[in-house]
Amino acid sequence: MSTVPTPAPAPSRRARRKEARPAELLEAATRLFVEKGYAATRVEEVAALANVSKGTLFLYYPSKEALLKAVVRENIAGRFAEWQAQLQDFEGSTPDLVRYAFAVWLECIAHSPAGGICKLMSSECCNFPELATFYLEEVIYPGNALIRCILARGIARGEFRNVDLDAGIHLIVTPMFSYIQWRHSMGVCYPQSMGVSAEVYFATHIDNLLRGLAASAA
Known part of the structure; x- marks a missing residue:
């Protein structure tokens, strides 16, 4: 039984x-x-x-x-392995990958509590050197490495012209950093208070970015 x-x-x-x-x-x-x-x-x-x-x-x-x-690890650093896997598995064109990466960044970082953490670290790190080193090693360097992989992918596939990768990283990151600083200093009224929505702001940035990186005029 x-x-x-x-x-x-x-x-x-x-x-x-x-x-x-x-x-x-x-x-x-x-x-x-x-x-x-x-x-x-x-x-x-x-x-x-x-x-x-x-x-x-x-x-x-x-x-x-x-x-x-x-x-920092919960909100940002702990997600790089997931984002790296998404990059490796992406089957579309590199311009489409750039658009996808910006969409993920806006959802997971810029428009989430993680964006406030980014702004916090940029303002506090100068007073706490050990935290600055930690943030560089666990967020900035891995983030830059991810962008480097995207740019290198586009160059290797003939979709992007052969640009300096370090300069290209900063070309991509600077408007993102600016948006984080303003949004988490001025609140959600930015950039709407300047007469443009966040969607239009980044659509324009991505369009200009891809046109500048394009391997040909087409």
Whole structure:
């Protein structure tokens, strides 16, 4: 006679709460870091917003610096492997890949809390050299490497002219950086307050970029 296996008991509410704490702490830290800046944010405030004690926060993140690094990895740095895989699997033309990459960046970075983190790091890193080194190694350098791969792909396929890759990276990144700085300084009213939507702003930038990179006049 077969017996019906007894289902495993569901995790208790306390256990589920414990599993959710790292994500809750990172969400609270992201919000406060973006709103107040790194230097002005106290770990007690992060703990209170996440509804835990300061001691509980330190069980997961032993310092405010460790907490900020975790925020950067959660929102940006931890996604580069996924983005690299998408680049390698992309089957369309390189101009289409550029358009796709901008769409992903707008959704995942510029118009998300991650955009505030980018603006935060650019303003705070000058006062915290170790954080500057961390951000360069885990965000800026991998991001530049991804753009380099896209440009090299276009050149190798004869779609882009043979441009200097380092200069090409900055040609692409500078308007993106400018948009992040303005949007997270002036709020969502930018660039609409200048008489242009974000969609038109980047459509124009991408069009100019691709025309300049094109291997032929066609």
